[in-house]
Amino acid sequence: MVNGKKIMNHRSSCVIAVFVLLSLSVLCAGCIDLNQQQTQIPLEETYADQLQATKNLTQEIDSKLAKLQEALIQAADTIANDMGNKTLTDQEFNKLYLTYPEVEVIMIADENKIVRDISPDNTYLSPYLNTKITDPYFNITADSPQLNYGHFQHGNRTVAAVVIPLITSGNEYKGALVTVVDSSLFYQNTIYGFQKNTGYSAWIVDEKGRILYYPERAQYTTDIMQLKSPNQTELNQVLQAILDTKSGVATYSEYNYAKLKITRQAATWDTANDYNKDSNYIPIVVVTSEINSSQQITHPEKSTNMNLEGFVNAAYLFAKENGQTAALAEFNDPNGDFTTEEYYIAAFDMNGTVLSNPYRAEIIGKNRMNFEDANGVHTLWMFTDRALQGGGYVTNVYENPVDDMQTEVKISYVLPVNDEWYITAGEFHPEITAVVPPTVRTDMIQYARSIEVLISENGREAAVASLNNRSHYREDIELNIFDKSGNVIVHDSNAEIVGTNLMGATDIYGTSIIREVMMFAEDGGGFRYTNMPLETKETTEFSLAYVKQIGDDWVLMVSVSMNETE
Numbered sequence: 278m279v280n281g282k283k284i285m286n287h288r289s290s291c292v293i294a295v296f297v298l299l300s301l302s303v304l305c306a307g308c309i310d311l312n313q314q315q316t317q318i319p320l321e322e323t324y325a326d327q328l329q330a331t332k333n334l335t336q337e338i339d340s341k342l343a344k345l346q347e348a349l350i351q352a353a354d355t356i357a358n359d360m361g362n363k364t365l366t367d368q369e370f371n372k373l374y375l376t377y378p379e380v381e382v383i384m385i386a387d388e389n390k391i392v393r394d395i396s397p398d399n400t401y402l403s404p405y406l407n408t409k410i411t412d413p414y415f416n417i418t419a420d421s422p423q424l425n426y427g428h429f430q431h432g433n434r435t436v437a438a439v440v441i442p443l444i445t446s447g448n449e450y451k452g453a454l455v456t457v458v459d460s461s462l463f464y465q466n467t468i469y470g471f472q473k474n475t476g477y478s479a480w481i482v483d484e485k486g487r488i489l490y491y492p493e494r495a496q497y498t499t500d501i502m503q504l505k506s507p508n509q510t511e512l513n514q515v516l517q518a519i520l521d522t523k524s525g526v527a528t529y530s531e532y533n534y535a536k537l538k539i540t541r542q543a544a545t546w547d548t549a550n551d552y553n554k555d556s557n558y559i560p561i562v563v564v565t566s567e568i569n570s571s572q573q574i575t576h577p578e579k580s581t582n583m584n585l586e587g588f589v590n591a592a593y594l595f596a597k598e599n600g601q602t603a604a605l606a607e608f609n610d611p612n613g614d615f616t617t618e619e620y621y622i623a624a625f626d627m628n629g630t631v632l633s634n635p636y637r638a639e640i641i642g643k644n645r646m647n648f649e650d651a652n653g654v655h656t657l658w659m660f661t662d663r664a665l666q667g668g669g670y671v672t673n674v675y676e677n678p679v680d681d682m683q684t685e686v687k688i689s690y691v692l693p694v695n696d697e698w699y700i701t702a703g704e705f706h707p708e709i710t711a712v713v714p715p716t717v718r719t720d721m722i723q724y725a726r727s728i729e730v731l732i733s734e735n736g737r738e739a740a741v742a743s744l745n746n747r748s749h750y751r752e753d754i755e756l757n758i759f760d761k762s763g764n765v766i767v768h769d770s771n772a773e774i775v776g777t778n779l780m781g782a783t784d785i786y787g788t789s790i791i792r793e794v795m796m797f798a799e800d801g802g803g804f805r806y807t808n809m810p811l812e813t814k815e816t817t818e819f820s821l822a823y824v825k826q827i828g829d830d831w832v833l834m835v836s837v838s839m840n841e842t843e
Contacts, residue, residue, distance in 0.1 A: 323566070324526040328545040330475050331564040332524070335547040337467055338481070338562060342549065345377060345463070346424060349441055353454040356385065357443035360451050363394075370396040371730050378722040379462035385443070386410055387452040397729060400829040401801050417442050419450035426558040461653070462722070464490040465715040477564045484548075484559045486520055515544060519563060523548045528568065534639055536682045541568040576679055579617045588615075589690045589702050592622045596694045608633035608700070609641065618679060620702040624694075627664065629657045632698060636678045650674045651684050651712045652821055653804040660691050662793070664699035668692040670786035672806050672819060674712070677705045686711045686819065686839070688786075709840040713821045717753075717837060718804065721823040724754050725835045729827060737831075745772045755820075757834045758827070763791045766831065784808035784817045794834060798826040807836060 352369040359365050370383050374396060382402065385394040390410045395402050417425065417440055425440040439458055443451040460481075468479045468490065480491040486502045501516050515527045524547040533540050546563045581588060592615050596604035607613045608622040615622040616635040624632035629646025631637075646657045651674055659671045671689045676682040689703035728749060732740040743749070744756065744767045751769075758767035763780025779791045790807055797805055802824040808817035822836040 323543055324545060327477060327543060327564055327566055328524070328526060328547070330471075330477060331479075331545045331547045331562055334467070334471050334479060334564065335549055335562045337471075338464070338560060339549045341463075341467060342560070345379075345458075346439075348373060348377065349439060349454065349456055350423060353441040353443055356454060357445050357451050360443070366394055367396075367733075370394075371733075373456070375723065375726055375730060377458075378719050378726070379459045380456050381459050382455075382457035384455040384457075385452060386415075386455060388450055390415060390452075393452070397825070398733075398828065399826040400799070401826060403829075415440070415453075417453045419444060419448065424558070460489045461649075462719060465492075466719055468492060469715045477566050479562060479564045482519065482561050482563065484520065484561065486516075489560060519544075519546050519561060533570075534637060536676075537636060537678065538570045538682075540570040542566065543568055575611055577611065577616045577618055577621070579612075579614065581617045581619055585620060585688070585690050585702060585704050588617075588620045589622070589692050589700060591615075592700050592702070593692050593694060596700065601694070601698070604694075605633045609635055609638070611635045615702075620704065621678070622700050622702050624698060624700045625657065625660065625664075626698045627661055627696070629661060633700075652806075653718060654806060654821075655803070659805070660689070660699070660701055662796075663691040664693040668699070670788065671701075672786075672808055673703070674806075675703070675705075677707070680705065680707060683707065684711050685709075709819060711839070713837060713839065718821070718823070721754060721821075721835050721837065724749075724751065724756075725823050725825050725833055728756065728758075728833060728835075729825060732827060741767055744769060745775055747772075753837065755836050755838075757836075759791060759795070759832050759834070761795060761830045761832070763795070782810065784810060794822070794824055795832055798824045798832040802826055807834075809836075 352373055355369055356366055366385065373380050373383060383396045384392050384405070387393050392405050392408055392410065395406055419442060421442050423441065427438075427440075439456045441454045441456075443453055445451060464481055468481075469492075471477070471479055472492070478492065481489040482501055483489055486500050488499050488501060501519070512529050512531070515529045518525055518527060524545075526543070526545050528541065528543050530539065530541050532538075542565045544563060544565045546561055549560045549562070583591065592604075592608065595607065595615070599607075605624060608615050608624055610616065613635065621635050623634045625645070626632060628644065629648075630642065630644045631640045634640060646655075646661070648655065648657055650656050654674065656673045656675070659673060663669050663671050668691050671691055673687050673689055674684060675687045677685045677687075685705040685707045686709040687703040687705050689701050691699055691701045693699040728740075728744070731743070731749070735743070741758075744758070747769055749756065749769070756767060756769040757765070759779070760766055763778050765775050765777050765779060768774050780789075782790050784790055785808065788808065790809060794805075794807070797803075804821060804823055807820050807822045809820060810817050819839045820836040821839055822834050825833045827833050
C-alpha cells in the first residue's frame with residue numbers, strides 16, 4: 278500500500294470490510310411527523326399488492342442465498358478432504374471467484390488459525406499469508422455450526438465474513454474456509470430488477486437490525502435501531518415491528534436525506550426462511566412505497582459570475598482571512614455568500630469528516646470516507662487524494678440540489694486550506710450519463726476476474742498474446758493491462774499502442790491518469806472514474822473503470838464509456 282497518507286488508514290479498514298454483514302447503502306436517518314392524507318386507492322389494497330411483491334422478492338433472495346451457501350459448503354467439503362492438493366484448491370477458489378462476484382476474498386486457515394492460502398493473489402492480500410487470525414470471534418472448531426456469519430479482527434482490518442469449518446469425511450477438523458462477501462453486490466442486481474419491475478424501493482436488514490443493503494447513498498449508520506428517536510414513536514414502533522414479526526405492514530413518516538424531502542411511506546416486510554438451522558443469519562426484506570411527499574429544498578437566491586476555480590479560490594481566501602470557525606459557519610449557511618445557484622462549498626478534514634454542507638446539516642461531523650456514490654465509487658478517497666496533492670479537479674457523481682436531487686456528473690475543484698482540511702465545489706453536467714446500472718457493474722467485475730483467471734491458468738505470455746489477438750474482446754467493455762512503469766501490456770481495442778508508456782498521460786484537467794490508477798490498484802482497487810484523452814486531445818472520454826492488481830507488478834482495468842465531455 279501507499280504509505281504516509283492519512284487516507285490510507287481508512288482505506289485499509291474498508292476495502293475488504295464491506296461485506297455480508299455491513300451495509301454499503303443508505304437509509305433515512307430521521308423522521309418528521311406528517312398528517313396522513315387520504316389516497317385514492319385504499320391503503321389496505323395497496324398493502325396487499327405490496328406485501329405480495331415483498332414475499333416474491335423474499336423467495337427470490339431465499340433462493341439466491343441458498344445457492345451461494347450450498348456452493349461455499351461444497352467447496353469446503355472438497356478442500357477439506359484433500360488439503361494438500363494446491364491445484365484442487367485453486368480450482369475451487371476460481372470456481373467461486375468466477376461464479377459469484379460478491380465473493381471478494383477467499384482464505385483457508387488451518388486448525389491453528391494460520392492463513393495458509395488466499396485468493397486473489399496480489400500484494401494487497403499476500404501479507405496475510407502465514408499470519409495468525411487472533412480475533413476472539415474466530416473460534417471455529419469441529420463442533421462449530423456449518424455456517425458462521427460475523428465480524429472478526431484480522432491485522433488492522435475488521436472483517437465480516439462467512440466462515441465454514443473444514444471437516445473431512447472422517448470427521449477430522451482441518452481448519453476453516455473464510456469467504457469475504459460484498460453485500461451490495463449480493464443483493465443489488467436482484468433488487469434493481471425488482472424495483473424496475475414493480476416501482477417499489479427495497480432494503481435488507483438482518484434479525485439483529487444490521488442494515489445489509491439500501492439502494493440510496495446518504496446513510497451513516499449500519500443499524501436500523503440507531504434510527505430510533507425519543508420523539509418519533511411511530512418510527513420506533515415500525516422499526517421494532519420489523520425485527521419482532523416475520524412479516525407485516527405499516528406506515529411511517531421520514532425525512533429522506535438522499536432526496537431532501539419529507540415523505541409518508543407504506544412499508545411491508547417479510548423474513549427469509551431459516552432453511553439452514555445452523556446459520557445465524559436471516560435477512561429481512563423491507564419494501565416501501567411513497568404515499569406523499571413535501572420537498573424541503575430551498576433554492577439559493579444568490580448567483581455568481583465567477584467560474585468554478587475562481588469561486589473555490591474566493592472561498593479559500595475567505596477561510597484564510599476569517600479563520601476556520603467563521604468560514605465553516607458561512608459555508609454551512611444556505612443563504613450565505615458561498616451557496617449560489619451555480620455552486621456551493623463543501624468542506625472536509627483529511628480524515629473524511631464533513632465540516633460543511635449547506636444542504637445536508639445532518640451529516641456535519643460525520644465521517645464519510647467510506648461513502649460510495651451511485652456507481653460504487655468512493656468520492657472522498659478521490660477528494661482527499663487530490664487535496665493531499667495540493668488541489669485540482671475531480672470528476673464525481675452526486676445529487677444536484679437545484680435539480681430535484683437528481684444524480685448527475687459533477688466536475689469538482691478541490692483546494693486544501695491547510696494540511697488539516699480542504700474545500701470543494703463543483704458544476705453539474707446533466708447531459709452526461711451519470712449512473713451505470715448495477716447489472717453492468719457486476720458484468721465488469723466478472724469480466725475482469727475472467728481475465729485474471731486466464732492469466733493465472735495459462736501464464737502471462739500466452740494470455741497476453743491471446744488478449745492482444747482480441748480473443749476476449751468486447752464491444753461494451755474496454756480492457757487494458759499496464760505494468761507498474763505505465764507500459765501498455767494489453768489494449769484490446771488498439772494493439773498498436775502495446776508497449777507505449779502512458780505514465781505521463783493526463784486528462785484535460787491535468788490529472789495523471791495512469792499514475793492514479795496504479796496507486797488505486799495498490800490500495801486494493803475497485804471502481805473509479807477516468808477521463809481518458811481522445812485522439813483529438815481536445816476532449817476526454819468519461820468512463821467508469823474497475824481496477825484490479827494482478828500479482829505485484831501488473832494492473833488490470835476494464836471500463837465502460839459514460840459519455841464524452843469537452
